[in-house]
Amino acid sequence: MGFMEWWDGFWATYNTVIFSIGVNAMLALSIYVTLSCGLLSLANAAFMGIGAYTASLLTMQFEMPFPIALAAGGVLPALVALVIGIPTLRLSGVYLAMATLGFGEVVRVIVLNLDITGGPMGLNGVPPITEWWHIVLILGVTIYALARLRRSKTGRAFEAIKEDEVAARLMGVNVAGYKLLAFVIGAAIAGVAGGLNAHYTFTIGPNNYGFENAVDILTMAVFGGTSNLIGPMIGSTILSLLPEVLRHFKDFRLAINGLILILVVLYLPKGIWDPRRIRAVLGRNAEKKVK
């Protein structure tokens, strides 16, 4: 069997898994942005849903070109984030988490009851036009932009707010403004991820973007580590692959999945990718060698 044939078979079996790694990476990055500003927001699944429905309706009903549909799938959640962010971002910690979860539920119920969104049936027959390179390109641009942001005054302002809001405010940082910015950026990334996702899964429904998804997105970022961009990418990749790798365990799959999560949270509270800890471990080994 030639390589090409093997590859074709492999691709046919696993392309949705590979696609989902890319989309999940974007979702993990979307929540990384809000977490990097100290905001525990669980609205990103809802923003993903808004983006998915917006993009799908534009390609299905209005036959818009894919790039425009995707862009709209990013812009609309960003606008919604702008509107709901102003009142809710005054909250902090678990209160913000609860408010944003509530928002997610409101979005789900609205989508469930509208005609244009197909109600409980959702949208069927979304054109499968997402290509692997769309995901690679958009993920690449996202990573690049976030990496630049991190090294700028905006990234420092986010980090300062996360560490100490009062001190950040008195250093001249417009705390409310930057929180809103982080919230809006996160919503836009999640929305585009939703648009990409909808265009390779054929169907989308209101329950794809509910509480469970919100927690999944958070888990990917926290599992990988949120001290930089690499953590969320590692977390989303591992958690996308884990169900496939654990396929042999059949019924125990979910239990083992959960066990791995618990172990990581217990023993690596800052996630798998924690540069400070890695450096510390490497430093210790280097010392041993010298001795």
Add this chain to the structure above:
Amino acid sequence: MLLQLKDINKNFGGLQVLQGVNFNVREGEIFGLIGPNGAGKTTVFNLITGLLRASSGSISFNDEDIGTVAPHKITERGIARTFQNIRVFKEMTLLENVVVGMHEHLDYGVTSMLFNLGGFRKAEKEARERALELLSWVRLDHKAHMLADSLSYGEQRKLEFARALATKPKLLLLDEPVAGMNPAEKTELMSEIVNIKQRGFSIFMIEHDMRFVMGLCERIAVLNFGKIIAEGTPDQIKNNQEVIEAYLGKEEA
């Protein structure tokens, strides 16, 4: 007048924390506010920096009213402060801490930031150089790339100074700058504050340590139970009967 507080009252519910507080801070001086614990000193700082709003009265800075201005806008106008319970950004390096203070003075657009253009690189480079210089003022430049978390208590206070100075203030508010410091650190900090003053900054400090206040301040106000009970030079304050009573209690006849 650099800073002027007029008839400031502040109530927390039924509790009257400040009653008719009046005082001025002049350009170029070191002004001290002293008083027993719970007298309302930190509340005064929180009012000036906009973290709290006065119940009544007015605060003006450079003859402009700042009573209703947002905290980050007050920082922009030229008031910076340090905190009684230290608030450095612990997970950042010293350099990053100070560069955060320059936030409002870093002027570059999104395009310049995204594509790493000249404007962005120049502004960031200048900010880092300036931050190193400020760290050298408080003799911390050799630790610029360490995490703030690794500093001693006294060093963290000095880092807060450098970070406050990075906002390019006209007036620097110091909230108990020597709390928790040993005598050697106190002496060192004294000379550093004098240095900062000589570079053209006005300083307004709250402090418990009498030797420190009397040695540094040109004028002192005394706050007791929310009221200013005396104002004057260190010598006048030292011999003021009411102040002695506030601190030591009344002598039995």
